[in-house]
Amino acid sequence: MEKKLSEFEPSESGKVKTVTGEGRIRRRLFDMGITPGASIVMRKKAPFGDPIEVNVRGYELTLRKTEAECVVLDV
């Protein structure tokens, strides 16, 4: 099943399927290791519900929900 990273709840995980978004954001996501095939674990949401913290390639990454919307995962 496909699901956007922005819809994840803490401790859910999945494998990246596609990455969309405007050039700069997309490239930044790639550079930070969110490439197709990478597995991502959702860690937590910030106190105001946004941004979110995820674990990818063994480190902690934070991104906003609008940016997480660009990442589609297989769960």
Place this chain on the structure above:
Amino acid sequence: MKIALIGNPNCGKTTLFNRLTGSTAHVGNWPGVTVEKREGQYKGLKKQTSERIDVVDLPGIYSLSPYTPEEIVSRNFMIDENPDLIINIVDATNLERNLYLTTQVLEADVPVIVALNMMDAVERSGDEIDIKGLEQALGVPTVPISALKGKGIKELMARALDEGKTKRKGASVLASCDCYPLIERIRDTIAKENIANPLFHAAKLVEGDSAECVRFPGIAKSLEEVKPMLGKNEYGDDYEAYVADMRYRYISQYYSPCLKRATHEARLSRSDKADKVLTHRIWAIPIFVLIMFAVFHITFSEDILFLNSWFGVEVTNELFASALMIEPGDVGIPSLGVWLQSLLGWCTGGLIDVSRDGLTAAGYEGTWVEGFLCDGLLSGIDSVLSFVPQVLLLYLFLSILEDTGYMARVAFILDRAFRRFGLSGRAFMPLLMCFGCAVPGIIATKALENEKERRLTIMLSPFFSCGAKLPIWATFAGIMANTYWSGYGDLVVFIMYFMGIAVAIIAAIILKLTALKGDPPPFIMELPAYHRPQFKSTMIHLWDKAKHLLVRTGTVIAVSIIVIWFLSSFGKGGYCDIDDSILGYLGKGLQYLFYPVFAAPNGFATTEASNAYAWRFVVAAFTGLIAKEMVVATLGTLAGVDGDAILEGAASEADQTAFDAMIGSMTPAAMFAYMAFNLFSVPCMAAVGAAMGELKSRKRSWQAIGFWLLTAYVVSFVVFWLGNFNTYMWGMSLAVTLILVTLCALLAWKVVTNFKTKQATAANVGANESALGAAATHDESEVE
């Protein structure tokens, strides 16, 4: 020999740099961008044998993509400045992502050596890395080190110096990909033109890198035609995704197996445990508030832990009190910041007294020589030094929080609240600092990645009422409470702080819609593992800051204080009182300009006398542009009393009455308007100096100054007008408002169109918007 250090942010690059260069390091700037450039010489060589070895610390980056100024600076240095060797620092606790940059660095025709940093942390966690295997896979020397503990650095440099003598041809991890024949063809085409690093350029061109497309428009064009004919790979013709994925795949296939992880339980590190609390949904914010309170308390409190006001602790022992630099009696123990400040003030105050005595003995009393030396030069130095201890202390706390990795968490916690004003969570810390002092606040904007966000934050900085403005609020609030609202003095002070925040929000929105238009910068950020702060590198950083502050900011302040001294001590008749001085005349002349703001006669002031006072308020506001500490002191002097005594609350009763009578001649509306003017106008010359340092452009600094003065004028006008809307003058006020609003709108429109033309010109070059941002900064000719 020239060595460059390259690596991800938070990989310990700066620690290694400090280890290598020690005291020879100095911090400058890359031309045209606000990115710090650190250079130094390797100090570990035996003197007689050596040629000089220069070490350059490139900014921390995740990739050599062309989007941020940091990335552009690093890549230009790598491919155009021919370093003899690149040391690629890799955080061994985070191999995969760190090696992604390595795969790009390896494509350049430069000798590369990989320094596997933080090996101590790897060993502690029980993980193991097969160094030999990794070295073989990478094809370049790989040395395990711990920059923090100073381990492995000798070996690293020994191998680095050997490696630097050789030549190396770039190699790509893309060699096994379908697109490699294409890369090779482009590489050969570029090589024929005798351009260095052909493989690097070729790989980037295939990625569709915008900066390369500008550099090689011909190749880029034919590539666009060739790509669709190559047949689809699994990404269609999306080569950017394809190349990034191929790099990561190569890493997980060939490099990652060299890492043997310990069992999963051991991997819930201390950092994760700390984060359980520090970014907890409920506890995160209270803990943050507590930490911030502690920072400010240690820096600014005159009554540490509220021992005096809450528990009645008094310092009565004279010796103890004099060691604390306070008068014995019903007072609290001062905090570290306040104590340091008084200590320094005591030294410079002593210096002034000694000079004054000496000059009196030499018969110069009351002449301009005494005035220049004591009131001009020495008090200039005094006021420069007086704020240094607290600024540095704030800065020290800031860099500790930054070093430990907590600052990234603050950005994470608060991003949501700041986003709607066009700022990210990262802007919070600098703005908060401004409540203490705008200078460290402005310096702290360095941590902001995005140029526009940095400018916006600097422009908003004075609106967060700083410590030096508090005496102004206190003075006016005291008089207002006496005359109008008995017992509500603290409310007046609160209103000023609140007004500052409210205007900052409105100004941020307006600037965002006009001059600083653009998409919000992406907020895709690593949360680095927590580290213990490093005493040595923090101190090196602090020393840099102190020098910077004293030299740049100091000269600006000292010069302006001497100028103000001259203007206020000389008039037609030579050396004279401030009343007859040039400044006095300026005030009398320019007071008309301030009529709509706070100084209007008739109907606006409570007494006839205030008409006569009007120019004095104007003069005091002028001196406030130099330093806000001077406002109350100047008002005192202009009321014919000892201004410093008023500030310290030690004035005689008659003096205090005379002073209160002058301030009290204003209506409450005029008082609020006057305070608003002081709040929003140019904060002080120190802040202007700091802003010039961070904005790196004269034009932008002047824009900021203009923006502050305009905001001050408009806000105090609105306050004054609202406070007087029932008088006959309001019709006139309305007319002036309309004119002002129109002018503002016109100005805003002009700024926007200017901005658009700039964008359009740049767009012709064909690159995307953010690469342009950096390019535009490059082109800016006013850059110092």
